[in-house]
Amino acid sequence: MTAPRPAAFVAVGSELLRTDRLDTNSLLVARLLGRCGYGLVEKRCVEDDAGAIAAAVSELLARAELVFVSGGLGPTADDVTREGVSRALGLPLVRRPGWEEELAARYRRLGRTVPPIASRMAEILEGAEVLRNPLGTAPGQLLQVGGSTLVLLPGVPSELEQILTSHLLPRWVRMGGVEARTLRLAGVYESQVEQRVSPLYTRFGRERATILAARGQVSLVLTASGPRAAEELAEMEAAFAAAAGLDLYGQDEDTLPGVVLKLLGQRGWRLATAESCTGGLVGFQLTSVPGASDQYVGGAIAYSNNLKEKLLDVARELLEAHGAVSREAAEAMARGACALGAECGLAVTGIAGPTGGSAEKPVGTVHIAVATPRGARHARHQFSGNRDMVREFSANFALDLLRRALVEDR
Numbered sequence: 001m002t003a004p005r006p007a008a009f010v011a012v013g014s015e016l017l018r019t020d021r022l023d024t025n026s027l028l029v030a031r032l033l034g035r036c037g038y039g040l041v042e043k044r045c046v047e048d049d050a051g052a053i054a055a056a057v058s059e060l061l062a063r064a065e066l067v068f069v070s071g072g073l074g075p076t077a078d079d080v081t082r083e084g085v086s087r088a089l090g091l092p093l094v095r096r097p098g099w100e101e102e103l104a105a106r107y108r109r110l111g112r113t114v115p116p117i118a119s120r121m122a123e124i125l126e127g128a129e130v131l132r133n134p135l136g137t138a139p140g141q142l143l144q145v146g147g148s149t150l151v152l153l154p155g156v157p158s159e160l161e162q163i164l165t166s167h168l169l170p171r172w173v174r175m176g177g178v179e180a181r182t183l184r185l186a187g188v189y190e191s192q193v194e195q196r197v198s199p200l201y202t203r204f205g206r207e208r209a210t211i212l213a214a215r216g217q218v219s220l221v222l223t224a225s226g227p228r229a230a231e232e233l234a235e236m237e238a239a240f241a242a243a244a245g246l247d248l249y250g251q252d253e254d255t256l257p258g259v260v261l262k263l264l265g266q267r268g269w270r271l272a273t274a275e276s277c278t279g280g281l282v283g284f285q286l287t288s289v290p291g292a293s294d295q296y297v298g299g300a301i302a303y304s305n306n307l308k309e310k311l312l313d314v315a316r317e318l319l320e321a322h323g324a325v326s327r328e329a330a331e332a333m334a335r336g337a338c339a340l341g342a343e344c345g346l347a348v349t350g351i352a353g354p355t356g357g358s359a360e361k362p363v364g365t366v367h368i369a370v371a372t373p374r375g376a377r378h379a380r381h382q383f384s385g386n387r388d389m390v391r392e393f394s395a396n397f398a399l400d401l402l403r404r405a406l407v408e409d410r
Helices: 025-036 050-060 081-089 097-109 116-122 157-175 190-204 229-247 256-267 281-287 305-312 316-322 327-336 389-406
Strands: 003-011 039-045 066-070 091-096 123-125 129-130 142-147 149-151 180-187 210-212 217-225 248-251 271-275 298-301 344-350 365-372 376-384
Touching: 003 025, 003 050, 003 081, 003 097, 025 039, 025 050, 025 066, 025 157, 025 210, 025 217, 039 050, 050 066, 050 081, 050 149, 066 344, 081 091, 081 123, 081 149, 091 097, 097 116, 116 123, 129 376, 157 180, 157 217, 157 316, 157 327, 180 229, 180 389, 190 210, 190 217, 190 229, 217 229, 229 389, 248 256, 256 281, 271 281, 271 327, 281 298, 281 389, 298 305, 298 327, 305 316, 305 327, 316 327, 327 344, 327 365, 327 376, 344 389, 365 389, 376 389
Parallel strands: 003 039, 003 066, 066 149, 271 298, 271 344
Antiparallel strands: 091 123, 129 142, 142 149, 180 217, 180 248, 210 217, 344 365, 365 376
């Protein structure tokens, strides 16, 4: 058996050296690299210091064929990964006009101008390949250094995973004679996917399928190797897709908001959102997709009952009778969103915590409603985790409920 090629991982962030934040990115990378013939031989956490980053990169490149650096690519003063790597390699950071314009376009889609500090994210190591980040603003970078490969990725786990599975994993597994496909599921939990696809392990082998879970989304990474790799991967994809059923929304580079907007476009429908507990997170995800304005008209963040009444025409009597966190309120909010100038409305209302819950409506209670020309849909969820987790679960499950309505109500 051939020994894995050596790889190393550097997690950048002073918060990772304290007790309130754990590095989980290295665990994800370690799980995926095995499919490409690599194995982690070392991982480190370093503070937000250009000198510490430079030292770690220099030392690890000397003994690993592949080195990841995660984090420190944002716009703030403590995001110094670019500067640290520049120091380690003796390479300048250059502004690429094309990438500066792409960065500016992303901000425009969010209705913002590029703040001067954000322009740092357009600084690219001389000779590096830019790895686009469909879920965020800071791009990744890839550079060949002698006989080794250096990869810089954002520290946000969902962004790191998207870039890794979309841009890098397919490339590396093919280099090793391996074919890969990532199936993307939503509105489902990791344990449910495992139960559904586990009978296929006997047929294809457990080691050829990896399940990666996010909050409200699951990725199935399938690999095949050998002379029949492409044919076997097609067989695996068909079998696993059938097992996933309607939970499957796309593959490889597909994103949930991107798929939702595409389905709306196919119908010729527009969408407006009404958000309470998610505070605009659904709208943020939608506007992260280039061209979103063709289908997404905007939305209302109606956090208080007063704004639910004024902006979305939710009756005061309804709120008094059922409460703001209820099926009735969510459905009224979805209808109110349609009145903003769209055929479809998507509404989220809930209790993100850590306070505000009751015995009847504990923290994590979320109601989601969809209104389309074909009718209405509603779902009640009880999410676990902290405030950020509940909000992220809510946004992803909301987009998925709309996706299902667009797919099923044809």
